[in-house]
Amino acid sequence: MTTVLISGASVAGPALAYWLQRYGYEPTVVERAPAPRPGGYAVDFRGASMTVLERMGVLPAIRERATEMGAMSYVDESGKVVATTSPEAFSGELEILRGDLVEILYDLTRDTTEYLFDDSITALTQDDEGVEVVFESGTTRRFDLVVGADGLHSNVRRIAFGPESSYLHDLGYYASVCTVENHLGLDHTGQILNVPGKTVGMYSARNNTEAKALFYFASSDLTYDRRNVPEQKAIVEEQFKDLGWEVPTLLDGLRTAPDFYFDSISQIKLDSCSRGRIALCGDAGYCASPLSGMGTSLAIVGAYVLAGELHAAGGDHTRAFAEYDVRMKGFVDACQQQAVDGARWFVPATKWFTRVRNLSYRLMPYLPWRNLIRDMSLKVGNAIDLPTYEDPRPRPAVRRP
Numbered sequence: 458m459t460t461v462l463i464s465g466a467s468v469a470g471p472a473l474a475y476w477l478q479r480y481g482y483e484p485t486v487v488e489r490a491p492a493p494r495p496g497g498y499a500v501d502f503r504g505a506s507m508t509v510l511e512r513m514g515v516l517p518a519i520r521e522r523a524t525e526m527g528a529m530s531y532v533d534e535s536g537k538v539v540a541t542t543s544p545e546a547f548s549g550e551l552e553i554l555r556g557d558l559v560e561i562l563y564d565l566t567r568d569t570t571e572y573l574f575d576d577s578i579t580a581l582t583q584d585d586e587g588v589e590v591v592f593e594s595g596t597t598r599r600f601d602l603v604v605g606a607d608g609l610h611s612n613v614r615r616i617a618f619g620p621e622s623s624y625l626h627d628l629g630y631y632a633s634v635c636t637v638e639n640h641l642g643l644d645h646t647g648q649i650l651n652v653p654g655k656t657v658g659m660y661s662a663r664n665n666t667e668a669k670a671l672f673y674f675a676s677s678d679l680t681y682d683r684r685n686v687p688e689q690k691a692i693v694e695e696q697f698k699d700l701g702w703e704v705p706t707l708l709d710g711l712r713t714a715p716d717f718y719f720d721s722i723s724q725i726k727l728d729s730c731s732r733g734r735i736a737l738c739g740d741a742g743y744c745a746s747p748l749s750g751m752g753t754s755l756a757i758v759g760a761y762v763l764a765g766e767l768h769a770a771g772g773d774h775t776r777a778f779a780e781y782d783v784r785m786k787g788f789v790d791a792c793q794q795q796a797v798d799g800a801r802w803f804v805p806a807t808k809w810f811t812r813v814r815n816l817s818y819r820l821m822p823y824l825p826w827r828n829l830i831r832d833m834s835l836k837v838g839n840a841i842d843l844p845t846y847e848d849p850r851p852r853p854a855v856r857r858p
C-alpha cells in the first residue's frame with residue numbers, strides 16, 4: 458500500500474487523507490497542535506467545493522453547524538448604518554466556524570487515518586524509493602510520498618522548496634481576529650466600520666452566544682515576533698486606538714480574548730506544487746488570503762484533485778503532481794485575483810471610495826445587476842472543471858461529533 462505523510466490537520470490535510478484512504482492509500486497526518494485546533498473565524502464555501510463536500514458526504518454535518526449569517530451592515534463612527542450587503546457577499550453558499558469544520562473532517566477520517574498530534578517534521582530526504590522523514594519527537598520513518606498541508610507558513614514548503622520569502626507575496630494588509638462578548642446582542646449579523654485603510658467590526662457567532670471581532674489595516678511590512686502575542690495585540694491596539702463607535706470595547710475584548718489571530722494578508726505563488734515525491738496542498742501551495750473568501754474552497758477542491766490525480770495515474774506521482782498543477786492553475790489564479798479586487802472594497806483607501814462603495818451597496822438591490830456580487834463570487838468558485846474520478850469504495854458513514 459502506498460503510504461502518504463500529510464503535514465497539517467486543519468482543512469486540506471484531513472480532506473486529502475479522506476480521499477487517499479478511499480483510493481486505497483495509507484495516510485498519516487502529523488499536526489503540530491496537541492489536538493484538532495478548535496475555535497477561529499467563520500469560513501465559507503462557494504461553487505465547486507460544494508460538489509466536493511457533497512461527494513465526501515459531509516454536507517449535512519456542515520449544514521447542521523452552519524453559521525446561518527444574515528446581511529452585514531456598514532456603520533459610521535456614530536453607529537448609524539450607512540450600507541448593507543447581502544448574506545452571500547460575506548458568507549458564500551454555506552458558512553461554518555473553522556474549528557467546527559476541522560472537527561467534522563477529523564471525525565470523518567480518524568478511523569481510517571493515523572494521526573500524530575504534538576509533532577512536526579524537521580527533515581525530509583527523498584530518493585528513488587521514497588522519503589525519509591525525521592520528526593521533532595526524534596523518530597525517523599519512511600513514506601512513499603509527503604504532502605505539506607500546513608498552511609501559509611508551511612514547514613514542508615520551507616524544508617523542501619526553500620525559504621518562504623521566495624513564494625510569499627504580501628498584499629499590503631494585516632488581519633486580526635479574536636473571540637469577544639456579543640455586547641451589541643447581534644443576531645446572526647455583523648457590523649463593520651471603515652476609515653481610510655482600516656476595517657474594524659464584529660459578527661455574532663455560535664447562535665449569538667459570542668462574537669468575533671475583526672481588525673484589518675493597510676500597512677507596509679511590519680517587523681514583529683510571530684510568537685509574541687502581547688506584541689501583536691499592541692500593534693492592533695496602536696492602529697485602532699483613536700477610533701470611535703464600539704472600537705474601544707472591541708479593543709478591551711482583544712486584550713482578554715481566549716484566542717487571537719494576527720498575520721499579514723499574503724498569498725503563496727509557486728510555479729509547481731511539487732518537488733519530486735513532496736507536494737503541497739491548500740494554503741501551503743496556493744494561499745489566496747482571507748480577502749479572497751476562497752481559501753477553504755481551494756483547500757477542499759485541491760485535496761480532492763490531488764488525491765484523484767494520484768488515483769487516476771495509478772500512483773505515478775510524477776504524472777499526478779504535474780496534472781494537479783495544470784488542473785488547479787486557473788482556479789488558483791481566479792481566487793487570488795478575487796482577493797486583490799476584494800481588498801479595495803473591504804478596506805477602502807479613501808473616504809471618497811468608501812462613500813462610493815456604500816452608495817453602490819445601497820443602490821444594488823434596485824439595479825438590474827442586483828445579484829452581481831453573488832454571481833461574481835460564484836463564477837470564481839466554479840472556475841475549475843471539476844473532474845470525476847472513479848471511486849472504487851463505498852462511502853464510509855459520517856461520525857456524529
Ligand SMILES: Cc1cc2nc3c(=O)[nH]c(=O)nc-3n(C[C@H](O)[C@H](O)[C@H](O)COP(=O)(O)OP(=O)(O)OC[C@H]3O[C@@H](n4cnc5c(N)ncnc54)[C@H](O)[C@@H]3O)c2cc1C
Pocket residue numbers: 464465466467468469470487488489490494498499500501502555576577578606607608609610611612632633634718738739740741746747750751752753754756
Ligand atoms: C481571518 C481569516 C478569515 C478567513 N476567512 C475565510 C473565509 O471567509 N472563507 C474562506 O474560504 N477562507 C477563509 N480564510 C482562509 C482559510 O482559513 C484557509 O484558506 C484554510 O484554513 C486553509 O486550510 P489549510 O488546511 O490549507 O491550512 P490551515 O487552515 O492554515 O491549517 C494548517 C494546519 O497545519 C498545522 N501546522 C502548521 N505548521 C505545522 C508544522 N510545522 N507541523 C505540523 N503541523 C503544522 C497548523 O496547526 C494547522 O492545523 C480565512 C483565513 C483567515 C486567517
